[in-house]
Amino acid sequence: MLLSPNGASRSLAAVFTPIKSRGLVDEVCGRIEQAVETGLLTSGQRLPNETELAAALGVSAVTAREALSQLRASGIIRTARGRSGGSFIADNVLPSRERALAQLQDLSRLQIRDLALHYQAIAAACAGVAARRSDAADIATLRSFIPSANDDSASWRLALSEFLLEVAAIARSARLARELIRLQADLGTLTLLPCADAGYRGCTAVILEDVAAAIEAHDPGAAETGVKDLISATTDWLLTEQAKRY
Amino acid sequence: MSETTSTAGPSAGPSAGPSAAPAGPGSAERAAAELDATIAGIEHRLAAWAADAGAALAAMSGKVTGTAVDKLIRPVVEELLQLPGGYAAGAGFIANAGLLGPERSYIAWWQGPDLEHVDALANFSPNSISRYVKAEWFRIPVETGQAHVTGPYVDFLCTDEYVLTFTHPVFTRPDGPVAGIVGIDVTVQRLERGAMPALRRIGGRATLANADGRAAVSAAPDIDAGDLISPDEQCAHYPVGRAFTVWSNAAGL
Known part of the structure; x- marks a missing residue:
């Protein structure tokens, strides 16, 4: 598409760009990664469950669950099942x-x-x-x-x-x-x-x-x-x- | 950029802003008293809150939990943030190490009309106190046992805005260690809206400055919030709250 000086404003193009819904999940993941990087959360430490996490960050439980699974996939957290189960900050998680x-x-x-x-x-x-x-x-x-x-x-x-x-x-x-x-x-x-x-x-x-x-x-x-x-x-x-x- | 402030120095002073000339005898004093009442009002509210919170925490007799702190603090924050015409952009309580655990802090802080919970992830950290001990708004009231105003500064932890943070120590025993702090964030933007009319009545170059001589709000178009300024030799000084001064005629450095 060619936008001439007399044609439509280039800034208008942004109006029609699809809105991505991943934003909030990425944001939650980013916060947790940052907390790990700055030493606020450390390896082996237990993370709150998804209800607590959702409440703390002011997001829905669905967003918190998706964020936890994204963090699991990227190896930032590991999940253990059973009585002493839950999500934990993984070992060797510091930026490598x-x-x-x-x-x-x-x-x-x-x-x-x-x-x-x-x-x-x-x-x-x-x-x-x-x-x-x-x-x-x-x-x-x-x-x-x-x-x-x-x-x-x-x-x-x-x-x-x-x-x-x-x-x-x-x-x-x-x-x-x-x-x-x-x-x-x-x-x-x-x-x-x-x-x-x-x-x-x-x-x-x-x-x-x-x-x-x-x-x-x-x-x-x-x-x-x-x-x-x-x-x-x-x-x-x-x-x-x-x-x-x- | 430094030229813009220096060329408009003191000589351009009193004559600048003809529409903002003092309206009559005593008018500047009344306007300054208005500003003082606004800032002192925030400080008094905070002191009363600190006293109430201290008494309530003392009544928990050593069994202080995060949930109990939230329950104690949130209703006050809600009232402060939703007050029509109020100044608070955010407010809350931060526990000193020792109240809930040795290295542990606890933050019960909310911001905005929707009461967004601030920095809550830190409450899951066993060493969360490390996040606050170096911050001026936490360190000074904890060290001195006195109320303090920080800023204006860019608040990276909460609002990401240019703010003033008023903080006050909380005691559970009169002679005891500081249990935590209560605080109120006021954005410079909000303060500007409230203070500009009164500053204009004081003079075209009247400026509200902090104790470091840094402008928070100025009637002069060439003085921005954050600029270092100095008072003109003959200008009037009006104290505003514990830490601020209005200079009736200021110039950029």
């Missing part, structure tokens, strides 16, 4: 290198580049405003998220995403913060891969210090450049790694 590699194989170079562009646009907007609005307490909090060189790859990954969320918090824009959270969810466990590389950790540690210094010095330009460099470092690493696998 194998899962991240599988995700990397599934994505095209184009998808990775486009995601990075979007991520850079949002993160740079946050960094620019953060540089204008930061105070001393903000900078202390921001620096507390800079990981140390001997942290393991999983905590590096969490620290990097928390660092950028803190930049959004310093910018004090709810919309940009929400968009950043969505983008990080889209990136998924991919970012675990570079964090296992000491070279990448060393290079990003320098960038994080630079970003914090630029935000502290109220220098929006340098702050924007810094976060863009940070995201480029990640995507360049991923694209290099992916190319090796062809």
